[in-house]
Amino acid sequence: MRRKYIYPLLVLIVTVGFYYVEKNIDKTGQKSAVEDTENKEYSFFYLPTSTTGVIVSHDNYSLSYSEKHEQPEWVAYELKKEHLSKNEFKRPFFEVDNKVKSSSADWRNYKNSGYDRGHLCPAADRKFTYDAFEETFLTSNVSPQNHEFNAGIWNDLEQKVRYWVSRYDGVYVVTGGILTDDLQTIGYEAVSVPKYFYKIILDKGTKGSKMIAFLIPNEDTDRSLEDFIVTTNSIEKLTGIDFFQKLPDDLENQLEDSTSKKGWKF
Numbered sequence: 221m222r223r224k225y226i227y228p229l230l231v232l233i234v235t236v237g238f239y240y241v242e243k244n245i246d247k248t249g250q251k252s253a254v255e256d257t258e259n260k261e262y263s264f265f266y267l268p269t270s271t272t273g274v275i276v277s278h279d280n281y282s283l284s285y286s287e288k289h290e291q292p293e294w295v296a297y298e299l300k301k302e303h304l305s306k307n308e309f310k311r312p313f314f315e316v317d318n319k320v321k322s323s324s325a326d327w328r329n330y331k332n333s334g335y336d337r338g339h340l341c342p343a344a345d346r347k348f349t350y351d352a353f354e355e356t357f358l359t360s361n362v363s364p365q366n367h368e369f370n371a372g373i374w375n376d377l378e379q380k381v382r383y384w385v386s387r388y389d390g391v392y393v394v395t396g397g398i399l400t401d402d403l404q405t406i407g408y409e410a411v412s413v414p415k416y417f418y419k420i421i422l423d424k425g426t427k428g429s430k431m432i433a434f435l436i437p438n439e440d441t442d443r444s445l446e447d448f449i450v451t452t453n454s455i456e457k458l459t460g461i462d463f464f465q466k467l468p469d470d471l472e473n474q475l476e477d478s479t480s481k482k483g484w485k486f
Contacts, residue, residue, distance in 0.1 A: 329407020338365030368440030
């Protein structure tokens with residue numbers, strides 16, 4: 221009679237033991253994954269604050285995603301001289317960003333909208349490998365841009381940044397659209413169309429730090445880039461974002477309140 225009960229009891233004990241071990245292994249794995257993600261997301265020293273709390277880090281840039289506007293509120297990355305490349309790759313298709321839990325906007329929102337899928341981390345800044353280039357074709361890295369703006373002054377600014385990198389080596393770049401509640405939208409997911417785009421460039425050079433910021437209307441213009449230089453502080457007031465919070469306060473205040481072109485060759 222005893223064997224009749226001992227064997228089922230042993231099976232029950234073994235089963236519970238395996239369940240307990242498996243559950244704890246899963247928890248340990250999940251914890252490690254979260255820690256790795258957090259360390260990776262915040263490894264970029266000059267990462268701005270996020271007004272949405274949705275920060276995503278890829279291998280070659282980081283971003284803060286706005287579900288409300290279905291686009292990033294900022295994209296941040298470092299651009300070094302060694303990143304500059306003349307490689308020519310086949311242009312890939314745009315894909316949704318699976319790292320955005322709510323899913324980034326589908327590229328079809330832009331179809332027949334009259335607006336370009338405007339890169340915020342430019343594909344031309346990531347030509348040093350195909351993987352880096354392809355990574356810029358996630359829809360979490362684009363925003364609706366007027367074609368003349370995208371192909372005109374915005375392209376001029378992107379080329380100017382690469383020129384500065386060739387002269388000064390590494391710079392930090394933060395860029396995005398000004399996202400407000402009164403914006404026109406496109407597509408079935410109501411992707412907001414910013415009226416203005418900004419780009420902020422920080423050079424932490426050996427001869428001292430300098431910063432320059434631009435705020436440009438999302439429209440065609442024949443004005444020069446220099447006409448659109450503003451203070452970083454003015455962009456912070458428009459966006460609610462603290463862009464370089466980890467700089468020493470005195471240096472941050474000095475750089476972010478300046479419109480000086482000194483040291484930036486136009």
